[in-house]
Amino acid sequence: MSQGSEAEAQIEALREQIRFHNRQYYVYDAPQIPDAEYDRLMRQLQVLEAEHPELLSDDSPTQRVGGEPLQGFAEVHHRVAMLSLDNAFNAQKINEFDRRVRDQLGLAADASLIYAAEPKLDGLAISLRYEQGRLVQAATRGDGSCGEDVSSNVRTIKAIPLRLIGDDVPPVLEVRGEIFMPKAGFARLNEAARQQGEKEFVNPRNAAAGSLRQLDPRITAQRPLAFFCYGFGEIAGGPLEQSQSQSILRLRDWGLPVSPLLEQVDGVDGIVDYYQRIEAQREHLNYEIDGVVFKVDLFEQQQQLGFIARAPRWAIAYKFPAQEELTRVEAVEFQVGRTGAITPVARLQPVFVGGVTVSNATLHNMDEVLRKDVRPGDTVYVRRAGDVIPEVVRVLPERRPSDSKPVELPKLCPVCGSEVVRPEGEAVARCSGGLYCPAQRKEAIKHFASRKALDIEGLGDKLVEQLVEQGLVKDPADLFTLSLEELAGLERMAEKSAQNLLDALERSKQTSLARFLFALGIREVGDATAAALARHFRDLQPLMTAERDDFIHDSGIKGVGASTAQAICDTLAGPLPAEPLAGGLADWLAGMNVRGLNRAVAERLSERFGSLEALRQATPELLRREQRSLVEGVGPIVADHIVTFFRQPHNQEVIEKLRQVGVNWEEEAPPETPAESPLLGKTVVLTGTLSRPRSAIKAELQALGAKVTGSVSKNTDYLIAGAEAGSKLSKAQQLGVEILDEAGLARLLGGVSEQSDP
Incomplete structure (x- = not known):
């Protein structure tokens, strides 16, 4: 054996040893050697790679130290959206969730329904993309559809394998999980900060997020970060197994760490039992959790249940009670939102709760104010509901001042003086000033100009406030009639910046129907729902004249x-x-x-x-009773908001003004339907290494009407087999499934007869 070959063999053997011990430590929590021995193996590898730089590879364990600082994070578009979860804070919400799932699946109340259960980690969501078993990209959640490329930083985290093990790893595998900082590592990090006189982190979650978003990967490499997988993005060939829990365990077999507390539970009784057991363990775990996640286990049932705009219908997070602290209500004020909602807000004596200092808490609406009987001067328990929104939980009436008075809903808007109205059956009171109310006007225009709406570059909050306060803009259409002289005369606006804004306004006129609908600020119509409305109605006029029955099928x-x-x-x-x-x-x-x-x-x-x-x-x-949405993400309440919005004459007037000043979009193209093809209705499985990305082949097959699945069964019509095909090929041969190579696949994609030679 030549010296080069011998060195290559030594290097690869050391890498494999180190990867093995990483798996034992991070995946199986069963280290087999002391830290000193691990360090010795790592030093040996570093010396050999330094002597043979031509043998260095980017998936070597030595490449976790971090490279040079980055200029910024690139944008990553998620091929499969990273969705959020709906939350439950009590057993009633869990029962309602289980009942909805059963109703949609047609299951009786006493039928078995298996959920995958695991703790909800309090960290930072991440998507890892592996191609041919190698880590090629890591991205944050971002807004769910677009995140930041943090690959350089993620590669420094020892818990995340740079290369997966096993010969059955899909050519493309995106896994989703949580990067977090263990409690012990967090304590060490803050102790070091104290000793160096630096600012300490508030909690492990902030520490994890701050560590991952360092522009210098070498800093991330020094932070004690860990990782657990809990879900999936794009997978070449479809689901790994038939269920969520089985698929997660497959990830562990390939070297990815998963929660050791992952379980299958049956129905509400199983959910409650698991929740209580995990809550009892919470303080003894070496990482922070803020609840438990339950997912319908079978992928077939998940597919049947589907999604709402930003969350799956088949999953829920059962959150633990948040921390509570005592403080004093200094005042109760009323804020006016962009939809005119009058919201009571408690101004609090500042208090530290759940890792942040809280000085304001929402009181939601007047029903809540009266139910809790919150008054200025009261001593109250305050918490961060769901660890996010500060909330007054209850009052201590025994500490109430003798001269306290109940809070009353103002009769007039605190901003514009218009009458405050509260429609029958609604909890929320609203200012009747509409777009004439400066509070609503400002917020409506800020929303109209925001990034996901018309994306008017340079129209920031301060400038909007100036335009409204000086009477230059009373509704969104007025933006497009502003002159250079008017803009240049504003504070901190020179002629060049004024011209830049006019140019941005002109560019924003050419938009899409989805963006325009989102920009209108219809109650509860977010960007995802706006996109669904645009796809369904294809143009504005049919939507403006739509009735409730056009959104909701209601029977029973x-x-x-x-x-x-x-x-x-x-x-x-x-x-x-x-x-x-x-x-x-x-x-x-x-x-x-x-x-x-x-x-x-x-x-x-x-x-x-x-x-x-x-x-x-x-x-x-x-x-x-059956209420079925005809438009994705639009339920009965949202349907009512949409219909009500477009019936209002002042809204119709603003829309017409916007069209007259040149705001326009192209009509949405009708959705494509598979043409007649020999693959229509056929079940196809892909396996082995193919000459093109499997995702591209899968998309072409689906466009021709095929159903692409991840496992071979008696119902499979074709197996497309590339090089190094494994167990799927053997199973297809046993079942007599027709097997095609890429030449046969090319004939199928070309629309020739479904009978092709293997």
């Missing part, structure tokens, strides 16, 4: 679920009274003692059917 009787509907029909199928019903149909139904059939439901049934004979003819399907 309110309050009647699947089990109640079946119970009613089963009861009515039995013997019935021969005499006329005393008290009427509603009274008789309310006395039937059917689970879920209360007085309100009985009255709705009586009003709908009129007689017992007509009700007996109803099927469970006819009775069962």
Whole structure:
């Protein structure tokens, strides 16, 4: 063996040893050698690589020290969005979540429903992309669709493998997880900061986020960061296994660390039991958690449940109670939001809660103020609900000053003096000033100009406030009639910056329907919902004239679920009274003692059917309440907001003014549908190394109507096999599945007959 070959063998052997011990330490929590021996192996490798720089590779364990400082972080567009989770703070919300899931899956209340359960880490979400088993990119969540490239920093974290093990790793594998700082490492970091007279970190989460977003990777390399996987992004070939929990365990087999507390639980009882067990362990864990995450385990059921705008319907975070502290309410004031909502806010004596100093807390609405009876001068418990929003929990009336007075809703807007109205059935009071109220006007225009809306560069908050206060802008359309002289005359605005703003306004006129809809500031219509509306309606006029039925399919009787509907029909199928019903149909139904059939439901049934004979003819399907969204992300409440918004004459006027000043967009293209092809309805599996990215091939197959799955079964029509195909090829041969190489695939993509030679 030549000296070069011998050195290469030594280097690779050392790398493999170090990777093995990294897995034992970070993945399995079972170190097999002391730290001194690990350090000795690392020094040996460093010496050999220094002697043979031509053998250095970017996935070597020695390459975690960090390179030169970066100028900034590049933008990364997530191929699969990094979604947030809905939160629950009590058992009632968990029961409601489980009931919604069961209703949508058609499962009875007592049927088995398996959830994957694991602690919710209090760190920073990250997406890791592996290609051919090598780490090629790491990105933060960002806004869910676009994050920052932090690959250089992530490569310094020893818990994250630079190369995966195993010959069955997908060619493309994106895993999602949490980077966090263990409590012990956080304590050491702050102790070192104290000794050096530097500022300490507030909590481990801030420390982890600050460490990962260092422009100098060498600083990140010095921070004690750890990592657990909990989910997936893009995977070549589809899901790894049939369930969330099985797929997560596959990641561990490939060398990725996963939570050792991952479990499968059954139904609400399993959720509550797991939550209580983890809460009891919380203080003894070596890392911070702020709750527990539960996900419907089977991917097939996840797919059936789908998503709302920014969160999956099949997952929820059950948050732990936040820390609470006592403080004093110094005043209760009312703020006016951009939609006119009048929100009471408690001004507090500053107090340190959950890692931050809190001086304000939301009181939500007047119902909450009256229910809690919060008054100026009160001593209150304050907490950060969900560790985010400061909230007054309860009052200590025994400490209340003798001269305290209840808080009253103002009759006039505190900003513009317009009448404050509170629609019947709504908790929120609103200023009636609309776009004429300066508070709403400012916020509406700031929103209109924001990055996800019309993205008017240079129109910052201070400038908007000047424009509104000087009467130059009263609605968004006025922005486009501003002159150079008017702008140049504003504070801190020279002629050049004024011209730059005019140019930006001109550019912003050419936009998209989705951005325009988001810019209008319709209540609860975020950027994702605006995009869904644009795709569905394709132009503005059909949306402006749409009714509630265009958004929501509504059938059945309110309050009647699947089990109640079946119970009613089963009861009515039995013997019935021969005499006329005393008290009427509603009274008789309310006395039937059917689970879920209360007085309100009985009255709705009586009003709908009129007689017992007509009700007996109803099927469970006819009775069962079903509200189905016809537009992604638009439920009944959002549908009402949209319809109400476009019915308002002043909103119609502003929209017309915007069109007249030149704001425009192209009509949305209709969604493409698969053309007739030999692959329509066929199930295809990809395996092995192919000449092109598997994601691109998958997209082409799907465009031709194929269903691309990750595992071979008797239902598979084709296996597309590249080089080094493994177990999937063997299974396909056993089942008699037709096997195609890339030449056969090319013929399929070209639209030739589905009968191709392997």
